[in-house]
Amino acid sequence: MNILTLSTYPIDVPMHGGQHRLSNVVSNYKKGGHTVHSVGVLGSDSYPPAKGFVSCPQVDALSRHIENPFLMEDFSIGELFSKEDAYFKVLAQNIETEPDVIHVEHPWLFGFAKRYVDLCSKKQVKILYGSPNIEYKLKHYNVSLYLGEKSATNAREKVLRCEMTAIMNADAICCVSEQDRLWTRKSTTKPCVLAPNGVAERVTTEAGIRGANAFSGGRKFALYCASAHPPNMAGFFEIFEKGVGCIAPNERIVVAGGVGSAIQGDKRFSKTAQLSSVFVSAGLVSEPCLQGFLETAHAIILPITQGEGTNLKTAEALWAGKHIIGTTPAFRGFEQFMSSEGVCIADEPSQFLAYVRQSMSAPPHALSLPERDRRKTLLWDNTLQPLLGLVSQMTGDKI
Amino acid sequence: MSKPLSSSTPMIWMNVTTSANWTRPPVGIVRVEQMLCSELEKLFGSQFKKCVWMDGSFVEWIPDQPTDKNIDERIDFILPRSASFEIARRFLARFLAASKKEKNFLKVALSPDVCRPTQPRAGDVLISVGLDWDNLYTAEFFNLSKKHGLKIITCCYDLIPVLFPQYCVGDVANRFKMYFNQLTWGSSALLCISQKTQQDYISLCKKMGSPILPTCIIPLGDSIPSDVGDVSPEIQKLSEEPFILFVSTIERRKNHEVLYRAYHLLCMAGHKKLLPKLVFVGMAGWGVSDLLKDIELDPQTSDLIVQLNHLNDAELRTLYKKSLFCVYPSLYEGWGLPVGEALALGKVVLASDQGSLPEVGGDLVCYLPPWNPQAWADAILGLVTSPADIKCMEQKISNGYAPRTWVGTAKTVKSFITSVLEKDGTNPKRTFYPGYDFSTQSGLSVGPCLKTVGQNGFLMFGPYISLAAVPYQIRIHGSFETENSAGAHVDVVLDQGNTILANQNITHATKEGLLAELSFKLDKPCSDLEIRIVVSAETDMCVSLVEIIPL
Numbered sequence: 048m049n050i051l052t053l054s055t056y057p058i059d060v061p062m063h064g065g066q067h068r069l070s071n072v073v074s075n076y077k078k079g080g081h082t083v084h085s086v087g088v089l090g091s092d093s094y095p096p097a098k099g100f101v102s103c104p105q106v107d108a109l110s111r112h113i114e115n116p117f118l119m120e121d122f123s124i125g126e127l128f129s130k131e132d133a134y135f136k137v138l139a140q141n142i143e144t145e146p147d148v149i150h151v152e153h154p155w156l157f158g159f160a161k162r163y164v165d166l167c168s169k170k171q172v173k174i175l176y177g178s179p180n181i182e183y184k185l186k187h188y189n190v191s192l193y194l195g196e197k198s199a200t201n202a203r204e205k206v207l208r209c210e211m212t213a214i215m216n217a218d219a220i221c222c223v224s225e226q227d228r229l230w231t232r233k234s235t236t237k238p239c240v241l242a243p244n245g246v247a248e249r250v251t252t253e254a255g256i257r258g259a260n261a262f263s264g265g266r267k268f269a270l271y272c273a274s275a276h277p278p279n280m281a282g283f284f285e286i287f288e289k290g291v292g293c294i295a296p297n298e299r300i301v302v303a304g305g306v307g308s309a310i311q312g313d314k315r316f317s318k319t320a321q322l323s324s325v326f327v328s329a330g331l332v333s334e335p336c337l338q339g340f341l342e343t344a345h346a347i348i349l350p351i352t353q354g355e356g357t358n359l360k361t362a363e364a365l366w367a368g369k370h371i372i373g374t375t376p377a378f379r380g381f382e383q384f385m386s387s388e389g390v391c392i393a394d395e396p397s398q399f400l401a402y403v404r405q406s407m408s409a410p411p412h413a414l415s416l417p418e419r420d421r422r423k424t425l426l427w428d429n430t431l432q433p434l435l436g437l438v439s440q441m442t443g444d445k446i
Numbered sequence: 447m448s449k450p451l452s453s454s455t456p457m458i459w460m461n462v463t464t465s466a467n468w469t470r471p472p473v474g475i476v477r478v479e480q481m482l483c484s485e486l487e488k489l490f491g492s493q494f495k496k497c498v499w500m501d502g503s504f505v506e507w508i509p510d511q512p513t514d515k516n517i518d519e520r521i522d523f524i525l526p527r528s529a530s531f532e533i534a535r536r537f538l539a540r541f542l543a544a545s546k547k548e549k550n551f552l553k554v555a556l557s558p559d560v561c562r563p564t565q566p567r568a569g570d571v572l573i574s575v576g577l578d579w580d581n582l583y584t585a586e587f588f589n590l591s592k593k594h595g596l597k598i599i600t601c602c603y604d605l606i607p608v609l610f611p612q613y614c615v616g617d618v619a620n621r622f623k624m625y626f627n628q629l630t631w632g633s634s635a636l637l638c639i640s641q642k643t644q645q646d647y648i649s650l651c652k653k654m655g656s657p658i659l660p661t662c663i664i665p666l667g668d669s670i671p672s673d674v675g676d677v678s679p680e681i682q683k684l685s686e687e688p689f690i691l692f693v694s695t696i697e698r699r700k701n702h703e704v705l706y707r708a709y710h711l712l713c714m715a716g717h718k719k720l721l722p723k724l725v726f727v728g729m730a731g732w733g734v735s736d737l738l739k740d741i742e743l744d745p746q747t748s749d750l751i752v753q754l755n756h757l758n759d760a761e762l763r764t765l766y767k768k769s770l771f772c773v774y775p776s777l778y779e780g781w782g783l784p785v786g787e788a789l790a791l792g793k794v795v796l797a798s799d800q801g802s803l804p805e806v807g808g809d810l811v812c813y814l815p816p817w818n819p820q821a822w823a824d825a826i827l828g829l830v831t832s833p834a835d836i837k838c839m840e841q842k843i844s845n846g847y848a849p850r851t852w853v854g855t856a857k858t859v860k861s862f863i864t865s866v867l868e869k870d871g872t873n874p875k876r877t878f879y880p881g882y883d884f885s886t887q888s889g890l891s892v893g894p895c896l897k898t899v900g901q902n903g904f905l906m907f908g909p910y911i912s913l914a915a916v917p918y919q920i921r922i923h924g925s926f927e928t929e930n931s932a933g934a935h936v937d938v939v940l941d942q943g944n945t946i947l948a949n950q951n952i953t954h955a956t957k958e959g960l961l962a963e964l965s966f967k968l969d970k971p972c973s974d975l976e977i978r979i980v981v982s983a984e985t986d987m988c989v990s991l992v993e994i995i996p997l
Contacts, residue, residue, distance in 0.1 A: 253899060256892055265891040267882050292627040292656030296588045297882075320623035320654060343881075343893040400655025411879075411894045 055090035057097030129158030245430035259339030275305030349373035464576025485856030568595030587632025604780020640802035667852035
């Protein structure tokens with residue numbers, strides 16, 4: 048079966064969580080015997096050019112469908128490519144093989160997919176909506192951080208409409224958490240499966256460890272991996288703003304991913320006691336280096352206080368087998384691991400910090416064999432299994 | 447004569463860097479450091495030494511002896527003006543003075559103290575209660591404690607810069623949060639001068655996630671000013687009339703303003719003739735220039751408010767004794783020594799109800815809200831117009847107030863030191879993770895472990911720590927990663943490898959993951975213990991833990 052994925056980011060070299068998820072979805076489809084093509088629109092100039100992807104439209108084009116496209120680029124892209132013929136054609140031309148199933152990741156390009164099926168497809172193409180988040184809530188939160196409540200409310204309404212269109216018109220839906228699935232179910236009777244975020248079984252290399260050591264200086268450290276996605280920074284400051292006394296003078300917090308520079312650039316950084324002396328921002332790191340961090344970290348922190356969907360970094364942390372200090376929202380979709388060995392959950396900042404201190408003072412965590420086996424359910428092959436079943440169900444098993 | 451100390455008895459060191467660098471009459475924290483030092487010295491005898499921070503380490507402090515001009519001149523001529531000139535100068539002076547007394551210079555038997563400054567050693571206790579936030583050594587406490595095995599006991603006077611940065615110069619909240627965090631990580635235990643300070647400190651630690659240390663409340667001695675010195679005619683004259691006394695530096699937090707406003711209100715209400723003079727004793731500090739201007743220009747209160755400065759102890763004592771009563775309206779205090787001083791001299795006190803002040807005088811003091819000038823006006827007028835009430839309250843204070851002594855403070859500190867030593871022992875087992883605490887020449891640090899990567903050389907060397915002179919066992923844990931791995935060699939050395947204390951070949955790991963077990967005895971304390979593992983390119987091993995266990 049031919050499957051087409053539509054997204055606002057490329058997946059050739061996955062960096063952020065969304066890219067990792069979709070990349071694994073594609074691999075999973077391929078392992079299931081399907082042929083997969085990926086096309087879409089680059090949602091930002093920061094993405095490198097990729098085959099099948101239209102470059103990010105200029106601001107003036109994005110502004111035609113929304114007054115201020117800042118933080119709403121993905122929504123504007125969806126409007127532009129579904130409503131303006133010229134843009135629609137450019138993206139449609141990138142679809143080289145007529146698909147049997149279109150997997151639309153996020154609701155943004157759902158309008159395009161629907162129009163494409165209606166106008167261009169000669170066969171009965173099914174549309175699967177991949178929902179990695181409840182988008183309207185997330186967008187409201189993000190926009191409110193920068194543009195205030197009025198813009199945030201406006202954004203929420205627009206995104207909710209877009210999201211409901213996807214939910215109500217999709218032939219099937221894939222959610223990442225039970226919570227999300229329950230919410231989605233209220234608006235559709237179509238099949239709706241749960242395929243949580245997972246983790247890839249990767250190999251740690253000497254070069255990767257040396258790369259990680261270059262940042263940690265061979266010190267004991269707590270690792271925070273996160274993108275520059277605003278809730279990742281907001282959660283960090285919500286937890287650590289009163290000071291970082293939980294980290295000893297000879298220990299560090301190493302931050303991998305875009306959130307590091309976002310935190311350093313925030314005015315709260317210099318006002319947070321002790322933060323500047325223990326904070327190491329590794330920035331965007333290579334996959335081997337990331338594995339080096341996961342291998343050498345003493346603890347992994349997940350100070351996520353906002354956002355929807357499931358945190359892919361939680362799966363990575365659980366698989367790494369280190370001490371984990373996380374919040375309840377960080378474990379959305381991974382609730383069954385909240386009381387696992389080596390995992391501490393705290394939503395109240397001082398309790399979170401106390402757990403960080405306790406974990407950093409404790410001996411290195413070593414997973415027991417039964418726990419290691421239990422955590423194998425986190426591997427992408429297992430978490431995405433329901434998606435393969437869903438595709439078969441949609442198309443009547445015609446591979 | 448005190449008993450000779452056994453080698454296992456920890457020495458109690460008092461850091462007197464603040465006092466050693468202080469050139470003015472001791473006040474506040476300097477006074478605390480000096481009084482506590484003096485009393486602890488009496489309690490501990492030969493187990494007690496003073497030290498100062500000098501050239502990156504603590505060295506024994508020996509106050510200047512009466513000097514010999516000839517010797518001084520010779521030393522000044524020969525000694526290079528290095529950073530340690532001052533301390534070297536004193537030691538050399540003692541050496542030359544000792545040699546001068548002996549007929550044969552070469553036969554002079556010098557005590558170790560004369561040859562080189564003694565320093566705190568592993569297992570010793572270091573007490574530091576000075577102006578530590580202004581000194582570089584605070585940042586070293588963590589290292590001194592972790593690497594050199596010192597038990598460091600520090601002191602928290604108050605958290606005013608963190609809780610009320612608005613009363614301080616500049617935005618000092620963050621700086622002091624970092625200071626307290628540094629203190630916490632570097633100390634084994636902490637002294638607090640009041641329950642309130644203890645609560646504030648623990649609350650800050652919880653908010654920041656810092657470790658919660660054992661704490662001990664040490665009520666400070668009521669430093670009743672002595673009657674040594676001359677009382678100036680000006681003070682004598684002033685004290686002949688009734689007056690109300692407020693002893694404190696003049697700064698915003700001390701809240702002189704509420705007293706001025708209370709006086710203003712009373713004058714406006716027609717009570718000016720009833721009011722005694724209000725005497726402020728203390729230097730004018732930051733942020734009070736507008737208030738002082740108001741006081742100077744206000745026609746209502748003119749001639750009623752007097753500001754005095756640079757008084758000697760006898761003058762201060764005279765003012766306390768002759769005052770009608772004392773006031774202390776501070777917005778926040780970590781303790782409140784002037785309240786204790788006034789009570790110790792039997793005086794009635796009107797005090798703010800904030801911070802630690804209620805701890806000083808308990809129910810012997812009349813407490814008022816510091817933000818309410820009318821409440822102060824009413825209370826002042828009440829006392830001024832009822833001398834019988836003052837007499838009655840003074841009687842209650844005389845019967846009920848037990849002045850705190852510095853001996854008592856020192857005894858509390860001594861008992862706390864004992865409890866700290868009992869809790870951890872003077873020489874506890876120490877655990878090291880090779881990946882963090884050791885260096886490697888040929889291996890790779892993988893989190894807490896050191897792993898071979900097919901290269902010859904030192905897989906592990908370090909951690910250069912201080913140890914007391916007792917027998918030890920060292921246990922090295924890890925694993926061989928492949929069955930046909932070559933072995934390794936471990937040794938325990940001092941003096942950059944010149945003294946080998948123990949060594950053995952490592953050929954296998956036990957089922958429990960033990961690679962090597964070495965025993966040795968240290969005849970004298972060391973400060974550079976090194977453990978080294980040498981591997982060949984064919985060795986495939988991982989070292990995960992090193993334990994040093996005193997026997």
